[in-house]
Amino acid sequence: MFWDEKAECMNKEEKEKVQLERLQKTVELAYNNVEFYKKRFDEIGLRPEDIKTLKDIEKIPFTTKSDLRQAYPLGLLAVPREEIVEIHASSGTTGKPTVTAYTQNDLEIWGECIARGLTMAGAKKDYIIQNAYGYGLFTGGFGIHHGGNKMGAITIPISAGNTQRQLDTMVDFQSDILTCTPSYAMYLGESREKAGIPLEDINLKIGIHGAEMWTNEMRKRIEKSLGIKTHNIYGLTEVMGPGVAQECDEQNGMHIQDDHFYPEIINPETGEILEPGENGELVLTSLTKTGMPILRFRTKDLTSLNDEKCECGRTTVRMTRITGRSDDMLKIKGVMVFPSQIEKALLKVSGSTPNYLIHVTRPDILDEVEVKVEASKELFSSEIRKMEKLEKQIQASIRSETGLRVDVTLCEPESLPRSEGKAVRVIDEREL
Ligand code: ZN
Numbered sequence: 001m002f003w004d005e006k007a008e009c010m011n012k013e014e015k016e017k018v019q020l021e022r023l024q025k026t027v028e029l030a031y032n033n034v035e036f037y038k039k040r041f042d043e044i045g046l047r048p049e050d051i052k053t054l055k056d057i058e059k060i061p062f063t064t065k066s067d068l069r070q071a072y073p074l075g076l077l078a079v080p081r082e083e084i085v086e087i088h089a090s091s092g093t094t095g096k097p098t099v100t101a102y103t104q105n106d107l108e109i110w111g112e113c114i115a116r117g118l119t120m121a122g123a124k125k126d127y128i129i130q131n132a133y134g135y136g137l138f139t140g141g142f143g144i145h146h147g148g149n150k151m152g153a154i155t156i157p158i159s160a161g162n163t164q165r166q167l168d169t170m171v172d173f174q175s176d177i178l179t180c181t182p183s184y185a186m187y188l189g190e191s192r193e194k195a196g197i198p199l200e201d202i203n204l205k206i207g208i209h210g211a212e213m214w215t216n217e218m219r220k221r222i223e224k225s226l227g228i229k230t231h232n233i234y235g236l237t238e239v240m241g242p243g244v245a246q247e248c249d250e251q252n253g254m255h256i257q258d259d260h261f262y263p264e265i266i267n268p269e270t271g272e273i274l275e276p277g278e279n280g281e282l283v284l285t286s287l288t289k290t291g292m293p294i295l296r297f298r299t300k301d302l303t304s305l306n307d308e309k310c311e312c313g314r315t316t317v318r319m320t321r322i323t324g325r326s327d328d329m330l331k332i333k334g335v336m337v338f339p340s341q342i343e344k345a346l347l348k349v350s351g352s353t354p355n356y357l358i359h360v361t362r363p364d365i366l367d368e369v370e371v372k373v374e375a376s377k378e379l380f381s382s383e384i385r386k387m388e389k390l391e392k393q394i395q396a397s398i399r400s401e402t403g404l405r406v407d408v409t410l411c412e413p414e415s416l417p418r419s420e421g422k423a424v425r426v427i428d429e430r431e432l
Pocket residue numbers: 248249250255310311312313314
């Protein structure tokens with residue numbers, strides 16, 4: 001049940017002691033070896049020895065994605081280059097990619113964090129992991145792979161895409177675990193149904209899904225279409241990759257591996273530290289990474305922390321599912337809306353599917369929103385009147401969730417683009 005019971009079940013005092021020792025080491029390493037951090041500290045007269053308690057972390061300036069971009073590609077290394085053994089990078093769709101570099105020990109820790117996650121989801125050594133996260137610079141594929149190797153499970157590095165082959169592999173190898181983005185899991189579920197493969201012919205038990213935002217309503221659909229129990233996984237390239245946090249069998253928040261990463265929640269506008277339970281932006285500090293340590297990285301992901309002991313026995317602090325990214329937030333007619341709220345609202349209505357696209361325009365001076373939703377097959381072939389009724393129901397559900405009046409258009413099953421990696425949910429054509 002536990003991969004490393006000692007590390008995952010420490011009491012408060014033990015944990016804080018470990019965290020402080022590791023934080024002090026990390027700060028010293030970063031200050032002495034990374035020009036960027038030395039400069040940041042010197043500017044405000046902060047010295048590594050000023051970090052005497054965990055609370056002193058608040059004296060350290062935040063690090064942002066733009067800081068990482070300015071250091072592109074390898075400006076933040078804290079060790080000589082010959083100690084680096086692997087490099088990953090973000091996609092760079094909105095600017096220069098951000099890069100992260102790992103020493104051999106960093107890879108061991110990455111594997112360790114993923115192995116903890118696989119174990120808490122119920123994986124065993126003889127399980128077959130069908131790893132349908134993309135391999136490459138993206139951290140998803142290799143992260144799961146290192147973890148599978150660490151625990152001695154059987155990893156099939158099938159990567160994302162080639163859906164027919166995914167289905168064949170599921171049936172022929174009787175894979176136990178599917179790892180991929182939630183939108184691709186949804187697509188694989190649909191494809192299984194379409195191909196007429198009965199659930200009895202596959203042996204999947206566990207799904208581990210992350211790298212994009214998803215709701216509980218989407219979870220239910222995936223679980224049903226593949227006959228599995230799903231676990232939310234969290235991580236980001238800048239900090240390590242997947243495995244920073246993951247859900248256990250309780251499906252009640254993701255356990256942060258907090259002996260390796262120190263979490264804080266801040267008010268994204270003011271930077272003020274928030275209390276456990278309060279919703280805000282997650283800030284992470286690596287506690288054991290040496291290749292590219294990171295201090296107080298602003299993730300932009302909105303969540304809250306829960307430090308109560310979990311039913312599963314773990315004491316690692318839990319984060320709630322990401323409700324949005326502070327930079328994904330849409331401001332429509334002056335109202336703040338997250339795509340996740342729209343997804344949640346539309347999936348409450350039966351006959352809708354989690355395949356949707358939010359299209360925002362400003363034809364004149366007012367914002368207009370059209371939400372295109374694929375109807376289920378049964379519904380789409382029925383009378384127009386039923387379709388219109390469903391559109392109205394979805395519209396009302398979105399209105400009650402967000403306060404916004406939007407246009408809803410039902411479209412043909414499988415007419416919206418599918419993604420093998422991260423799904424595109426919003427097209428914003430306004431010139432803001
Ligand atoms: Zn738990």
